[in-house]
Amino acid sequence: LAKAQGKNRLVVYADGMAEEASRRAAFAQDLAVAADSGQLEVHYQPTVRLADGRTTGFEALVRWNHPERGLVPPVEFVPLAEETGAITGIGRWVLREALRQGAAWMAETGAPLRMAVNLSPRQFQDGDVTADVVAALEETGFPAAQLTLEVTEGVLVRDVDSVVTQLDALRSLGIRIAIDDFGTGFSGLSYLRHLPADILKIDRSFVMDLPRGRSAATLITSIVELARTLGLDVVAEGVETEGQRRALAELDCGLAQGYLFARPEPAELAGRSLPRTVRVPAQPGAPAVEQV
Numbered sequence: 001l002a003k004a005q006g007k008n009r010l011v012v013y014a015d016g017m018a019e020e021a022s023r024r025a026a027f028a029q030d031l032a033v034a035a036d037s038g039q040l041e042v043h044y045q046p047t048v049r050l051a052d053g054r055t056t057g058f059e060a061l062v063r064w065n066h067p068e069r070g071l072v073p074p075v076e077f078v079p080l081a082e083e084t085g086a087i088t089g090i091g092r093w094v095l096r097e098a099l100r101q102g103a104a105w106m107a108e109t110g111a112p113l114r115m116a117v118n119l120s121p122r123q124f125q126d127g128d129v130t131a132d133v134v135a136a137l138e139e140t141g142f143p144a145a146q147l148t149l150e151v152t153e154g155v156l157v158r159d160v161d162s163v164v165t166q167l168d169a170l171r172s173l174g175i176r177i178a179i180d181d182f183g184t185g186f187s188g189l190s191y192l193r194h195l196p197a198d199i200l201k202i203d204r205s206f207v208m209d210l211p212r213g214r215s216a217a218t219l220i221t222s223i224v225e226l227a228r229t230l231g232l233d234v235v236a237e238g239v240e241t242e243g244q245r246r247a248l249a250e251l252d253c254g255l256a257q258g259y260l261f262a263r264p265e266p267a268e269l270a271g272r273s274l275p276r277t278v279r280v281p282a283q284p285g286a287p288a289v290e291q292v
């Protein structure tokens, strides 16, 4: 009897696996057409200068509005899109959409604004990411010097020379490169020698332990010092509390993002926090969005 039950269980299990596989295949198929079906959305989270609380720009974060599942967060589809290659089409769409929005906001406010867009490793392997970026800049009129491209050290997993060449080409256009989730990787600091970068984004896991965590504070202090030595900017990710904000300001961290300031929101909502100068000539003293 035990044997029979075991067998049954095995059958059920195998069925479950087949089901899971076909569910995943269907999801991957949906994902392949998501960009062209108008199902993707970009949400925007401000980057804030800690010294005075000014918004210096936004990070573009993709969301998938699935016809049956509703709004799907990137953790649930970016890894799969990376696996299937769908991320190249999605990434191209996000880039154009974010730059179009950034250009519109700059025209509206009359002030420069930074836009940060995440790139996945696959975009450096398939196709020509530099050509895609140049095309998006030309199409939208967004200035290259206001664009930041965020990569994780995962881009260096394969074909380091080719990735470095592409990053150098992007930087020669005036685009800035940010290393995302800095401090979480495996390779320690040595890859900074290879990876051309302008900005370090301190991973949320370190910020989370502030203000009490002494090792977090020590680590952040060394990242800030390292950045200063190398001439890089620093952005702290995931600031949720006033205590964290204060600790980061005391540690001389220049810029921050996090729920404390704003969550990622659709453009209509995110744009409201932008100070307006040009459209309100009656208030000549109104604050401008300033450069970093």
Ligand code: C2E
Pocket (backbone or CB within 6 Å): 045, 060, 061, 062, 073, 074, 075, 078, 087, 091, 094, 118, 119, 120, 150, 180, 181, 204, 237, 238, 239, 240, 257, 258, 259, 260, 264
């Ligand atoms: P990331 O680039 O490191 O983005 C930061 C993530 O932290 C975002 O999650 C953001 O919503 C979240 N976050 C911001 N402030 C806080 C905070 O105070 N507390 C907490 N708990 N979380 C905060 P999101 O939007 O779910 O994106 C997750 C990841 O998905 C991103 O991490 C990025 O790696 C990837 N991703 C998002 N959009 C794109 C995209 O267009 N292309 C690619 N290739 N990857 C993307």
Ligand code: MG
Pocket (backbone or CB within 6 Å): 059, 118, 150, 180
């Ligand atoms: Mg990012």
Ligand code: MG
Pocket (backbone or CB within 6 Å): 180, 181, 201, 203, 237
């Ligand atoms: Mg990050």
Ligand code: MG
Pocket (backbone or CB within 6 Å): 180, 181
């Ligand atoms: Mg992250």
